[in-house]
Amino acid sequence: MVIIFAAAETLQLNKARFSALHSIFGNSEEVETQTITEGSRNETWSYFSDLITDNIITGAGYKSMRGESSLVAIEYGVHNTFLMVLGEAGILAFLLIIIIYLAITIRSLRFFRTHQEYTYLAVAIIGYLMVAHNYFEKYDVLFVSIWLYNKVQQELPVEAEIKSN
Numbered sequence: 001m002v003i004i005f006a007a008a009e010t011l012q013l014n015k016a017r018f019s020a021l022h023s024i025f026g027n028s029e030e031v032e033t034q035t036i037t038e039g040s041r042n043e044t045w046s047y048f049s050d051l052i053t054d055n056i057i058t059g060a061g062y063k064s065m066r067g068e069s070s071l072v073a074i075e076y077g078v079h080n081t082f083l084m085v086l087g088e089a090g091i092l093a094f095l096l097i098i099i100i101y102l103a104i105t106i107r108s109l110r111f112f113r114t115h116q117e118y119t120y121l122a123v124a125i126i127g128y129l130m131v132a133h134n135y136f137e138k139y140d141v142l143f144v145s146i147w148l149y150n151k152v153q154q155e156l157p158v159e160a161e162i163k164s165n
Contacts (some may be wrong), residue, residue, distance in 0.1 A: 047080045052087040059090035077133035107152035
């Protein structure tokens with residue numbers, strides 16, 4: 001944190017948000033809460049709520065939740081993959097992605113004694129999906145999801161040993 005505060009001018013950070021953070025962690029007596037709440041996730045999601053509820057069954061179409069569409073009045077996306085899928089493809093696709101990631105997370109718990117990283121990775125992916133809207137453009141998250149799905153589908157070594165006896 002200290003390095004970031006010290007190099008703020010050089011890094012050319014968002015000055016309004018940076019000064020708000022500085023007011024929290026610095027020695028200032030008044031915290032700038034207006035700047036922190038402005039453009040928050042809740043505010044962003046509210047722009048898309050009508051679009052989602054009006055098209056809950058079939059969705060509004062590909063890229064309609066990314067700000068590139070004329071269906072919303074802002075230029076940036078919903079910043080939540082789950083809401084993006086719900087808004088673009090409808091309730092069935094939303095339930096499918098929820099089921100897939102819940103299954104991965106639940107199955108990763110079976111490996112917790114031997115491979116804790118599977119559970120940590122599953123939770124991290126779900127956390128990432130809650131704040132990102134580029135799931136279908138950045139293939140690294142999709143690749144890691146498929147890799148993790150494959151890993152948690154395998155039998156535990158103890159289960160395989162019991163079946164062979």
